[in-house]
Amino acid sequence: MSSKFGYTKLDSGTVNLDNANFDVAKKVAQQERSFTYCIACGSCTATCSAGNFTEYNLRKIQLMVRRGEVEPLRETITRCMLCGKCQMVCPKGVSTRNVVLQISKLLKQPVAKEQLTDKLHPTDDRKI
Amino acid sequence: MKSVVIVGAGIAGIEAAAKLTKSGVKVFLVEKEKEIGGHLRQWDRLFPTQENAQKVLEDIIDGLDNRAEVLKNVTVQHVEKKGDKFEITLTNNRSLTTDAVLMATGFDTFNARRKEEYGYGIYDNVITSTELEEMFKTERVLCTNGKAPERVAFVHCVGSRDAKVGNRYCSKVCCVTAVKQASEVKQLYPEAEVYNFYMDLRMFDRKFEDMYHEAQTSCGVQFVRGRLSEAAETKDGRLQIKAEDTLLGKPLKLTVDMLVLMTGMEPCSSGVALAKKLKIEQGSDRFFNGQNAYNLRNFTSTQGLFLAGTCTGPKTIPETLADARAAAAEVLSYLTK
Amino acid sequence: MKKEGKEQIWRDYQKEIPDNDYFYVRSCIRQNFFPGSEKMFMKILVDDLGKNIYETEHHTTCGGIGYHSDVIPLETAMTIIARQFALMTEAGYKNYAASCITSFGLYSEVLETWHNFPEVLAKVRDNLKKSTGREFELPQHLAHASDIIYKVRQEIADKAKYKLINKETGKPLKVVEHIGCHYSKMFPHKGVGGAEYPYVLSGMVEAWGGEVIDYPERRHCCGFGFRQYLVQANRGYSLANTHKKFESMEPFEPDMIITNCPGCPYFLDRWQYVIAETEGKTYGGKNQGIPVFTYEEVASLVLGYNPWDICLQVHQVAVEPLLDKIGIKYDAGKKYEGLNGKDIGKPEMPGCIKCC
Numbered sequence: 001m002s003s004k005f006g007y008t009k010l011d012s013g014t015v016n017l018d019n020a021n022f023d024v025a026k027k028v029a030q031q032e033r034s035f036t037y038c039i040a041c042g043s044c045t046a047t048c049s050a051g052n053f054t055e056y057n058l059r060k061i062q063l064m065v066r067r068g069e070v071e072p073l074r075e076t077i078t079r080c081m082l083c084g085k086c087q088m089v090c091p092k093g094v095s096t097r098n099v100v101l102q103i104s105k106l107l108k109q110p111v112a113k114e115q116l117t118d119k120l121h122p123t124d125d126r127k128i
Numbered sequence: 129m130k131s132v133v134i135v136g137a138g139i140a141g142i143e144a145a146a147k148l149t150k151s152g153v154k155v156f157l158v159e160k161e162k163e164i165g166g167h168l169r170q171w172d173r174l175f176p177t178q179e180n181a182q183k184v185l186e187d188i189i190d191g192l193d194n195r196a197e198v199l200k201n202v203t204v205q206h207v208e209k210k211g212d213k214f215e216i217t218l219t220n221n222r223s224l225t226t227d228a229v230l231m232a233t234g235f236d237t238f239n240a241r242r243k244e245e246y247g248y249g250i251y252d253n254v255i256t257s258t259e260l261e262e263m264f265k266t267e268r269v270l271c272t273n274g275k276a277p278e279r280v281a282f283v284h285c286v287g288s289r290d291a292k293v294g295n296r297y298c299s300k301v302c303c304v305t306a307v308k309q310a311s312e313v314k315q316l317y318p319e320a321e322v323y324n325f326y327m328d329l330r331m332f333d334r335k336f337e338d339m340y341h342e343a344q345t346s347c348g349v350q351f352v353r354g355r356l357s358e359a360a361e362t363k364d365g366r367l368q369i370k371a372e373d374t375l376l377g378k379p380l381k382l383t384v385d386m387l388v389l390m391t392g393m394e395p396c397s398s399g400v401a402l403a404k405k406l407k408i409e410q411g412s413d414r415f416f417n418g419q420n421a422y423n424l425r426n427f428t429s430t431q432g433l434f435l436a437g438t439c440t441g442p443k444t445i446p447e448t449l450a451d452a453r454a455a456a457a458e459v460l461s462y463l464t465k
Numbered sequence: 466m467k468k469e470g471k472e473q474i475w476r477d478y479q480k481e482i483p484d485n486d487y488f489y490v491r492s493c494i495r496q497n498f499f500p501g502s503e504k505m506f507m508k509i510l511v512d513d514l515g516k517n518i519y520e521t522e523h524h525t526t527c528g529g530i531g532y533h534s535d536v537i538p539l540e541t542a543m544t545i546i547a548r549q550f551a552l553m554t555e556a557g558y559k560n561y562a563a564s565c566i567t568s569f570g571l572y573s574e575v576l577e578t579w580h581n582f583p584e585v586l587a588k589v590r591d592n593l594k595k596s597t598g599r600e601f602e603l604p605q606h607l608a609h610a611s612d613i614i615y616k617v618r619q620e621i622a623d624k625a626k627y628k629l630i631n632k633e634t635g636k637p638l639k640v641v642e643h644i645g646c647h648y649s650k651m652f653p654h655k656g657v658g659g660a661e662y663p664y665v666l667s668g669m670v671e672a673w674g675g676e677v678i679d680y681p682e683r684r685h686c687c688g689f690g691f692r693q694y695l696v697q698a699n700r701g702y703s704l705a706n707t708h709k710k711f712e713s714m715e716p717f718e719p720d721m722i723i724t725n726c727p728g729c730p731y732f733l734d735r736w737q738y739v740i741a742e743t744e745g746k747t748y749g750g751k752n753q754g755i756p757v758f759t760y761e762e763v764a765s766l767v768l769g770y771n772p773w774d775i776c777l778q779v780h781q782v783a784v785e786p787l788l789d790k791i792g793i794k795y796d797a798g799k800k801y802e803g804l805n806g807k808d809i810g811k812p813e814m815p816g817c818i819k820c821c
Contacts, residue, residue, distance in 0.1 A: 007701040008743055009708050015373060017323075017382035036345045040353070040375050063376050066350065092341075241473070244661040250470035360681035361466055363716045368681040 020068030028065060028102045035099050037092040038062050044086035044096055050079045058086055058096060065103060074107045129154050130463040132228040133216055134196075135204055135402065138166025139188050139445065140437025140452040141232035146188075147456035149195035153463060156224055157196045160203045160398060165189065166234055172264035174445060175301075175308040176335035184445070204402055209430060228432040228459050231408065231416065232452065233399025235438045238287025238295070238391040245358040246283065246389055252365055253277075254387045256286075257302065260309055269316055273365060277320060277385035280313050281369055282306045283356045284326040288392030297413045299392030300442040303330045306390045307343045314347040322349045323382070325356050325371050333444065352380065359387055393442045406433060415441045426455040434459050466679060471662045478649075478659035482616045483606050488558035489520045490549060492565035493530050495759075498731045501776035502761040503564055506610055509764055514620055519556055524549055527563070529571040533691040539575075543589045544596070546575050551599035561604035562613055566726035569609040570647025573655045576607065607655070609648060611725035611760050615657055615665045618672040626769030629675030631720070632792035637676035638720040641755070642666035643710075643733065645726025646686055666723050669760055673767045675721075682713035688736060689728035704743075707736040711748045711755075718750070721787050722757040733757045734781045741817035752819040754782030766793060773799055778809075785821040797821070 028035045042059045050056040056079040064073060077100065086096040130153050134141045137159035145155045163169065171181035192198075199218065206217040207229065216224045240248035240256050248254045252272040255263075263269045271277050284306050288299040303326065310322045324343075329351070331337045343349040354371035362368055367387045373380045395414045403410065408428050409417040416439050418425035426434050436455035437448045491503050510516040527549060528542030553561055563569040579586035593599055614621070629638045644663045649656025658664025661684070667677045688706035693699045710733070724730040737754040741747050749755040757780065758766075765775045772793065777784045778800045788795055800821075803809045814820055 003743070005700070005739060005743065006697050007699075007704070009740070010701045010705040012705065012709070013378060015376065015378050015380040017380065033345070036348070037341070039340075039344075060376065063373070067373065067376060067380070069376070241470070244474060244659065247470075249473065250467055250662070252466065358684065360683065361679065362681055365466075 015067050015069060022068050024070045024106045025065050027106055031102045032095055032098045034094045037094050039092055041091060043089040047085045047089050049081055049083050054079050070107060077104045077107055131226040132230055132459055133158060133224055133226045134230045134232055136232040136234050137164035138234045139168055140448050142188050142192060143449050143452035144230055144232060144436050144456040145196040146191035147453055148459060151460050155196040157198045158202060158204060159200045162201050164198060170258050170262055172261050175304045176339055203398060207405060227463055230434045230436055230455060230459055231439055232436045233396045233439045235393035236396050238394055240286055240389045240391050242293050243286055247359050248389055251361040251367060253367060253385060254359060256389050256391045257305055257309060260388050264312060271385050276317055279321045279384040280386045281323045281325060281384045282310050282388045282390060284390050286389040286391050301444055302390040302392055304336045307339050310349040311343045311347045314349055324349060324351045325354055327355055393438060395439060399439055426458050432462060474662050475658045475664045478654060480657055482608050482612045483560045485516050487518050487560045487562040488553040488556055489518050489562045490524045492727045493526045495564060495727045499759050502759040505761045505765045505775055514617055519558060521552055524552055527568040527571055529567040533567060534695055535692055542571060543575050544592050546572060547589045547593040547601055548597060548599060551601035554602045559605040562608045562610050564610045566645030567647045570651055572607055573652045611665050612657060614760055614764055615668050618669045621764050622672045625767040627767050627791050627793055629673045631790045637674055639678050639717060640670045640675040641678050641714050641719045641722040642670060643687060643722060643724045643729050645729050666725055666760060670723060678717045678719055680714040680717050682710045685710050687729040687732045689732050704736055704739060707732055708740055715748050719755055720790060722755055723760055723763050725760050730757045730759050738781045738815055738818050745817060747818050753786055754818050756782050756784045756787045783821040
């Protein structure tokens with residue numbers, strides 16, 4: 001779009017649930033029922049190995065999936081090291097590792113072969 | 129025979145009357161409405177076990193066994209303590225002289241019109257939790273256009289925890305009622321999307337946390353931590369609502385077919401007027417203060433004047449009934465001392 | 466939508482608006498943006514309705530534009546305001562009328578501050594006396610100029626030559642009313658109808674035959690926001706707010722917009738052009754915009770004044786489609802003729818938004 005005025009209209013940062021895509025949330029819940037147990041206490045994030053060094057926030061990731069905000073997660077979700085500490089602290093018994101795996105699987109974009117080697121975590125193919 | 133006037137025939141007044149009459153006290157049960165039973169009459173099912181509200185009310189009223197003299201459609205016009213006796217004039221000009229007075233004046237539901245930004249009384253499909261309960265009773269939960277709602281939002285804390293309307297306190301029962309009603313909407317319309325907008329979820333009592341768990345898992349109710357800033361009507365009579373998803377840290381908006389306002393409790397206005405005549409101390413929340421907040425909650429500074437039920441603050445049904453029985457026991461020991 | 470619910474709220478927010486005898490202060494910017502509006506305010510009230518409205522060339526800005534742009538502190542604005550009140554006192558008036566919404570909001574804020582902190586008022590009195598030698602009384606009534614037009618809306622309707630009715634269909638025109646944020650958002654009881662459902666403009670629209678549209682983003686800011694606009698790099702933010710409002714009102718197919726703030730009509734009008742240029746979108750149908758007016762312009766139109774005499778030719782969005790809907794006569798050839806028949810110059814026509 002033209003910016004002959006020196007500025008352009010800002011995009012809205014509002015989460016609009018009228019256009020949201022809940023497919024990922026629904027599929028994750030089908031595959032891992034405990035996904036719906038989360039009460040956003042943040043224990044997982046507090047203990048998370050990745051979360052202590054990166055922006056990775058499992059509490060927020062789960063919430064973003066529920067709100068249909070999945071696009072920003074495609075890269076973020078790969079930062080999980082699947083260590084399982086989150087699962088140990090979760091008071092609701094969420095199978096957090098499987099939640100992460102399911103989200104990764106659903107968000108996995110077709111990646112060209114040459115790019116694969118650059119990927120830090122080809123999440124779906126990992127052996128657990 | 130010792131006598132007592134109980135002001136208010138909601139469940140607290142009825143329960144206290146049942147216990148006192150059973151012990152041989154003469155009870156005048158004064159009710160401003162044309163029927164006894166108070167707010168419970170409007171309810172369909174009760175948290176936490178979905179018990180039929182009208183059945184519970186019937187059981188409570190059955191406890192009276194017609195032993196009390198029930199005076200309906202009247203209020204206390206004048207009351208004065210002379211010596212050990214209370215002299216009371218009712219609005220029907222009847223005079224009573226009793227040994228004790230038990231205030232069971234209860235609560236008024238918050239007038240949702242006062243939260244102007246939610247458009248209650250203006251936008252067609254904005255209703256209160258009480259109105260939804262009445263819809264459940266008739267088994268017709270429908271929008272004004274006669275269609276079943278596909279998207280429903282519940283707003284917690286309407287008139288509670290809100291200094292703007294002068295109510296800083298928590299009304300205690302709305303959170304769990306919202307969880308109950310949201311689940312019931314999902315049971316009625318499994319395909320509907322249901323959102324609860326809360327500030328804190330106060331699932332304080334037995335089985336409440338289970339209800340929340342079930343709502344979120346089996347029922348699929350979505351919980352958003354954030355208070356609604358406003359509602360506005362769309363061209364097709366739906367409601368555009370805005371809140372911050374405070375756990376996501378982002379503003380959020382959506383359009384719903386029905387907006388349910390979880391209206392809180394305020395001390396009953398006519399009860400407050402009477403309390404002022406009786407010099408009953410009120411807290412900053414305008415609910416009545418007992419002699420203390422612990423073991424003397426049912427006592428006032430006036431001998432023979434007692435308090436029961438939600439006039440001393442928001443309570444659940446079992447809490448109200450327990451408080452009423454406690455008050456009845458204190459009245460009885462006062463009368464038989 | 467249940468109108469009686471709004472009426473109940475309107476009854477709760479009534480303000481006392483004197484009939485007559487006002488000391489009137491103009492806005493810093495309105496004479497540039499909508500040059501006919503303040504002139505028509507005076508003309509309608511004084512010439513047509515026989516009111517006594519006084520103004521003096523000695524008045525200045527209220528300081529609001531500097532205050533809201535982070536240029537001057539509130540204390541400075543207070544002393545400027547004190548001088549304005551001194552001019553009112555010296556002229557023998559007790560009713561103060563501000564043309565600008567932000568002025569009105571700032572006057573309300575300052576009066577409330579002085580009410581609650583008398584020591585601040587005492588200091589301001591002292592400052593003014595020392596710096597100018599002037600003394601002042603507080604106004605007995607503070608009105609926004611739109612309050613006064615609201616007050617006389619029926620008198621205007623009685624003299625009206627036109628109604629806000631589509632002459633082809635006989636139906637009321639669909640009117641979006643937009644209230645300046647500083648009118649009542651800070652002090653709901655200072656505005657006619659309160660803050661959530663203000664009635665000041667709705668009352669005019671109803672009295673003059675139109676139908677008010679209530680659309681979801683009605684309460685949203687026009688996008689002005691002072692420093693958000695003043696810095697060029699921030700203008701995308703201002704534009705986004707305006708865009709949000711137009712997207713929300715679009716399904717209601719409004720015929721026109723009426724406003725009561727200096728900034729709002731400017732932004733709602735001019736940004737339609739920028740949105741058209743940058744987003745390729747127009748909102749008035751047939752590649753046209755939605756005409757935007759001040760309330761004085763609308764009052765003047767219904768009273769039958771010549772559209773070009775009230776300066777509607779300086780609007781960005783062409784007003785002719787609306788004039789045609791109402792059936793207001795105008796001479797298209799004289800659009801760019803000044804008051805004395807002088808050629809005021811024809812603007813370049815934009816590409817995306819159709820202007821007559």
